[in-house]
Amino acid sequence: ASSTSDEVNASVATLTTELNTFDFRTPTAPQLAAMQDPWQSFQVIDDKTIQLNMGYGYLGDTVAYTYILATLAAPIAAGVDPFVIAANGGTNDSTNDWTSTNLLGTGPYKLASYNPSTGFVLQKDPNYWGAAAAAAEPWNNILQPAKSDIQTNFQGDPAKTTTDLKTGAVAGASFAYAGPSTVNDLKNSACVSVTKLSEVYSSTAGAWWIYMNQNHEPFNNQSFRAAVAHAINYEQINATAFGGNSVRWVGPVPPGYPYYNTDSLPAYSYNLTLARQFLLNSPWPTGYLIPVKYAYINLGDWAEVSLIIKSNLAQINLTLDLVPITLDNLYQEQARDSTTGVCTTETTANGGPFYMGQEFYTSDYISPDDWTQNNAISDGSANDCMSAFNDPNVDAWVLQAAGESNPAVARQLYRDITRTMYDNYTNVWLLSPNQFSVSSPLLLGVIPNPMGSALPFTMSFNTEYALKP
Template sequence: MRYQRSALRRRNLEPSQDQPPSEPAPSMRPIGERNPRTVRLVVAVVAIVIIVAGIVTFVILNRPPATVCNLSSTDPLIFDQPETPDTLDPHVTFSTPGWGIVQQVYQSLVNYNGTGYTKFVPVLAKSWTVNGFNYTFVLRRDVHFSNGHVFNAYVMWFSLYRAIVMNQAGSFILQENFWLPGLNYYSDANDSANATAWMISNLNSFSFTNPTAPQLAVMMDGNNSFQVIDQYTIKLNMGFGYLGTVAYGNLLAAIAGPIASAVDPAVVQANGGVINDTNKYMATHMLGTGPYVVQSFNAATGYLLKPDPNYWAKAGDAAAEPWNNIIQPAKASIQVNFQTSAITAVADMKSGSVAGVSFAYVGPSQINDLKAAPCVQVNLLNVVYGSTAGAWWIYMNQNAPPFTDIHVRAAVVHAIDYGGIIRTAFNGFADRWVGPVPPGYEHYNPQGLQPYEFNLALAMQEMNQSAWPLPTGYTPHINYMYLKLGDWEQVALLLQADLLKIGIHIDIVGIQNIDELYTEQGRDPTTGECISQTSFKGGPFPIGQEFYTSDYISPDDWTQNNALSYGSANDCMSAYVNDTMDRLVIEAAGDTNQANLTSDYSQITRLMYDNYTNAWLVVPQQFQILHVQVQGPVTNPMGAALPFVIVQNTLYAAPRP
């Protein structure tokens, strides 16, 4: 199914004039363009870590036997983190620190298995069955929020529809498959707006403990995307979101994150209610079903999470069966200090002042320094962790000369000294890749295509077949956009020297952060013009640095972003438009047949590879950094490496053996 780009804009959820007035609609943010969650990358940025490994390559250090390694605090376990959460509302948060805290307090139906990221364990759900477009979840009984309020299917119905109508940054994760009752994502805008007003009224007035018969009739109606079957059963009916009528193959991954968390309807109703915007109370208060409660929170200094003494999941209780690591009670309190200084964070780690740190982007000097510390474990993680945190590439806009010419794009990908960049800028701590699916993920590069070869002779040969042959080359200077973070300025300078050898003159222009990159990816809401191709922030930028970080682990999370013609990292950046590609991306999203998926992703990868759409650059390596006394890790790539911090309840400190 081919979708118009305009259809993938954020839906207008305002009611028509004949409806009661409601709160203003949120600003127009792209919905189907899949901007990744905000991950601010700073040299040696320190963030919370839960120590989790899928397939982990350990770099075990030799320590002097006489060294005494003591933690300053074993309960709480203390972590340094560079930034405060964007919000404490699970249906709004879209940043690494936000996800880090809300997933300790709130829970969703399922979560990633403790031994991998392609299998899932029940959390609020007890079990589930799949029938094409429909997932039916049987919920655990005797689950309650930390205030004692019960959890049931009515609460889950409330929570999922709240996330839909709030229409915040992460809402697209649900909206790709689900929409309002009786409608689909492409229904008339006025119908959707009226349905939103009606749904908001229901969410604010229904009882979700003892609903009336008319209220039950609404929740149990078969026209729901989220359909209550009985008090402890809810069915999720796909095919109504912006993906269209496809039976999405990665639904469990999509609903494992905060956007599908259960919130207490009574708390929301008593504190501002549901609106199609943010809720100030929920942004600063937390009360969930998870193993922790918030003891204190200060946006300037940090927060303290304490184990919930009345937590519902106790080993041996019927409510906690089937048992898994994700749901077990917390073993220690967690204290997070907001620490913006990488130097201080490293010193804290070496002195035992903190239990562990994790780096969103690691400067080689910090890693090498910590490797030499006697009481610190520095573990190099498998490449899937790097992919989860973010893979990087160089885009070339195919609507802007000289990149309209495929020979120029081919020349660029072969002119880059990738090995030199990895050695010089990353001290060897990065890996090559072939996109659009990142390494470590299912269906990564199924045909085993080799990363583009650095071959200057071949690059010059390609340039000579272009409209701008050597020795003259392309004489106008071109602006190259890069992020002023970490080692990326050094990378930009190396690229500048590499491309000059094939007659392409780039002027490097730095932007400040990831948020500015997201702005560059968008279109002007008035003119529809690509912002990256205007003078904004020193543009236009026909070539520049791009990246993506996962919203959840699935190959289509990436292809919808960087391969689909209207994906946010493609539309205004690479500007690669191919109807076959669009069909394959949507087709793969709705298929579970492994042979079909291998075929689809082989074609997807080959199409971009042969088009020289992007110069697939590097996946920076990720490290797990802990004090030697920290024990109890739950292994999972989605839980250990940024940007996903899922559970901390299994962590505790024990004397070093």
């Protein structure tokens, strides 16, 4: 879509003069009329009721977004009372520092202290709004009030964290990364409970793949991409780098999510004979003689994974030049220059150009379309400048599936998306590392939340279980 400068200026004026300054308790007549307009997505009915009208979004005025509840349940943002903000510095078209060290609302905890270097303390909130509701529903873990104060300490030494867990100095821990040796060490301690979580937690934290840019040789040839996919020893990667603590997957929807691989397509196999057959069908039957720069994220065991991949692909005479990058570098690589439209992956930035490399995604909310609108649709952030996969049918299916209310139709759409990318060898779907809950056996009621998991950090929302009915 395009807009004139007058339209843009009008939109900015509306955001500045109306959205940010409404007095929601005593709105003016024009403001109230705007909020009560039936074309509003969030329509005000009265002073205690808001009606959510489906549709009116990017899918079209008459199409409801299927996963609206999943997006609302994700703890990525919250609406707050503007009176509280105004009373503590306001915004003045900028961020509000007061909210960095203060909690808003009447939840089960209140923030007692916070230091960005050392940690924070949460105290039980005596004014918790849900106390009465929790008493009426003692089986409902979501509503229960806090049972104890929580002290969280920040420290970056995994060895110290492991020792503190084993000695009982801490009740639980969150690791940015825990390798096989750390996991096994903790499993063998009588003072630590290590529980492998289900696939949905692994997927939410991150499922990984290798992208191959279809705009550049040798990856502009499907047979060559297929040769790459079948020349990689996935079991070697799982056993050596992850100690068996990962799962294979077939994208673009990750394991544990609705409509994951509905045809149960087998993950790409390590089959060197088949890989060489595909290679013979490509323009480079004896291999690609020019070294290819391969970007990998320098995190945890992924450096070791990259070495395995380099060794594997040497068997089909594809030489990789391994280049470590950071997460910030990866986000830079996903972008296009706003002036020239050139992808960063096509430039020398960060050691590029990178027509092949490691890619992953972590969820904003738990739904298949959160992934397909990033790694399947042509302008997705994890596809556009990476794999450069562009199929108009897939684009249409992705958007249709996001607003499809018929499960049978949605299943067929996600089946078609998955099958098309699978046959195209769009990406080499690698692994999704397992996630673990790590805590003291004396800590009761660890209630993990899948949306609390996203690299580079994995979190659990911990409290005591409510009484069972």
